[in-house]
Amino acid sequence: MNPNISVVVPLFNEAESLPELYAWIKRVMDTNKFTYEIIFVNDGSTDESWQVIEQLSEKDSNVHGIKFRRNYGKSPALFCGFNAAQGDVVITMDADLQDSPDEIPELYRMITEDGYDLVSGYKQKRYDPLSKTIPTKLFNATARKVSGIKNLHDFNCGLKAYKKAVVKNIEVYGEMHRYIPYLAKNAGFSKIGEKVVQHQARKFGKTKFGGLNRFVNGYLDLLSLWFLNSFGLKPMHVFGFLGTLMFLFGFIAVIIVGAIKLVAICNHTPAPLVTDSPYFYISLTMMILGTQLFVAGFLGELISRNAEGRNNYQIEKEI
Ligand code: UDP
Ligand code: MG
Numbered sequence: 001m002n003p004n005i006s007v008v009v010p011l012f013n014e015a016e017s018l019p020e021l022y023a024w025i026k027r028v029m030d031t032n033k034f035t036y037e038i039i040f041v042n043d044g045s046t047d048e049s050w051q052v053i054e055q056l057s058e059k060d061s062n063v064h065g066i067k068f069r070r071n072y073g074k075s076p077a078l079f080c081g082f083n084a085a086q087g088d089v090v091i092t093m094d095a096d097l098q099d100s101p102d103e104i105p106e107l108y109r110m111i112t113e114d115g116y117d118l119v120s121g122y123k124q125k126r127y128d129p130l131s132k133t134i135p136t137k138l139f140n141a142t143a144r145k146v147s148g149i150k151n152l153h154d155f156n157c158g159l160k161a162y163k164k165a166v167v168k169n170i171e172v173y174g175e176m177h178r179y180i181p182y183l184a185k186n187a188g189f190s191k192i193g194e195k196v197v198q199h200q201a202r203k204f205g206k207t208k209f210g211g212l213n214r215f216v217n218g219y220l221d222l223l224s225l226w227f228l229n230s231f232g233l234k235p236m237h238v239f240g241f242l243g244t245l246m247f248l249f250g251f252i253a254v255i256i257v258g259a260i261k262l263v264a265i266c267n268h269t270p271a272p273l274v275t276d277s278p279y280f281y282i283s284l285t286m287m288i289l290g291t292q293l294f295v296a297g298f299l300g301e302l303i304s305r306n307a308e309g310r311n312n313y314q315i316e317k318e319i
Contacts, residue, residue, distance in 0.1 A: 002164075003035040003062075005108060006087030010041045010077030011095035015048040016204035018095065022056050022063065025093075025101045032105045039064045040095075041081045044071030074208075075177040082167035088112070090167045094158035096205065098127075100198045107161035110193060117166050117189035120152055120181055121159035127201035135215050139178075142219065146226050147182040152194055155181055159197055163189070169314060178218055179225055186229045188314040233304055239297025243290045250286030253279040 007025055011018070022038065029036045040053045042065060053065040066080050078092060089111045093099045103121065110119045126133050136156070143155045156178045170183040181192050231238045257279045264271035274280050304310060 001035070003037050003087045004089065005029070005034050005036040005104065006085035006090045007036065007038045007101075007104075008041065008078065008081035008085055008090060008092045009038065009095050010043055010074050010081060010092070011045065011049060012043045012071060012074075012077075012208055013045045013047045013049060014095040014205060015045070015052050017097050018049060018052045018056070021093075021095060021097055021101070022060075024097075025104070026060070026062075028101045028104050034104075034108070037062050037064060037085075037087060039066065039081045039084050041065075041077040042067045043073065043077040044068045073175060075172045075175055078177055078180075079172045082170075082172070085164070085167060088164055090162045090164060092158060092160050092162075097203050098200050099157075099159035100200065103159060103195065103197045104161075107159075107195060110195065111161050111163055114193070115191060116161075116193040117163050117191045118181060118184050119161045119193045119195055120154060121157040121197035122152075122154040122194045123157055123199035124153070124196045126199050128199075128207075132207075139215065139218060143179065143182065143222060146222055147179070147185060149181050149185055149192055152181055152192065154194070155179060157197070165189075175214075175217060175221055176225070179222065182222075182225055186225075188316070233310060235300025235304060236297040239293045239300060243292070243294030243297060245290070246286045246293060247290030250283040250290055253283035253286065257283065 009021070018040070025036075025038055040049075040056075040063070042050050042053060050065070050067055053063070053067075057063040057065055064084065066077075066084060068077070068080075081092070082090065089108050091104060091107060093101070099121065107119050107121075110116050136154075140153055140155055144150055144152060147155075160180065162184075166184050166187070166189050169187050169189075170180065172180060172183065176183060185192065257274055257277050260277065261271050261274060
């Protein structure tokens with residue numbers, strides 16, 4: 001029998017938080033009579049996290065652990081946790097006690113009764129420094145626009161609940177954990193909801209996601225996702241179009257250059273050199289770039305034709 005809930009917790013150096021987190025989750029599960037499993041994914045911690053997980057799992061058979069040999073990142077940790085999860089509803093949660101397990105029953109209800117595919121937490125009131133909350137607002141506004149998921153305020157919230165089918169059919173890689181709702185939507189799971197959740201300040205340790213480059217990388221990832229989803233399987237449609245457009249402009253410019261020359265010759269006025277005309281350079285550049293774009297599209301097409309996942313479709317039902 002599958003448990004009602006799998007709680008997947010990615011963690012990197014969070015040994016101090018784990019016993020408290022475990023006790024809290026257990027308390028909530030027992031009070032609500034859920035059957036459950038907790039999957040701690042130890043993402044190459046260098047502290048005692050793994051020993052703590054081992055002790056917990058010895059005492060309680062609901063506790064499982066996955067140990068990475070080195071630190072890969074939050075997305076790979078989630079990916080492996082998702083692979084292992086067996087519960088009907090899968091809940092992800094950060095290990096640092098910033099997310100409250102008290103939210104679990106309502107999240108579970110929203111998935112099982114309201115029929116959501118995915119419910120994301122929304123830390124409306126955050127206990128993070130301003131340097132973190134302001135860029136986050138900007139990030140979420142962009143993600144909303146690009147993904148078309150207009151009702152989410154907090155894409156990157158660690159506390160989320162999923163139908164089992166969702167986590168089994170998305171591939172969280174690189175640093176894509178920021179865009180899981182978008183990944184889910186692209187896989188065809190469109191009933192995506194939000195729940196305002198309590199947020200605590202970090203009690204132990206410090207954040208693992210500092211620095212500005214995560215925003216640059218975050219935007220690049222968003223761009224990749226958008227591109228993959230729109231043109232990943234038909235690169236010619238974008239590159240071919242742009243290439244043709246450029247080539248056409250170049251071609252028109254070259255005709256203008258030629259026409260000017262011809263008219264001058266016919267009128268027996270001194271004909272200007274072709275290289276004197278700015279159109280000449282414009283046409284040169286445009287035609288070269290246009291051809292290159294076209295070739296890029298063609299190469300992309302050849303690659304996607306051989307891509308392993310080219311015929312992975314999400315089939316919901318067959319009778
Ligand atoms: N985490 C992880 N691997 C990493 C970095 C972070 O598994 O390489 C985990 C971390 O232990 C925590 C969660 O991801 O459970 C969120 O990280 P953090 O709390 O540092 O992020 P913040 O809340 O500051 O955005
Ligand atoms: Mg945190």
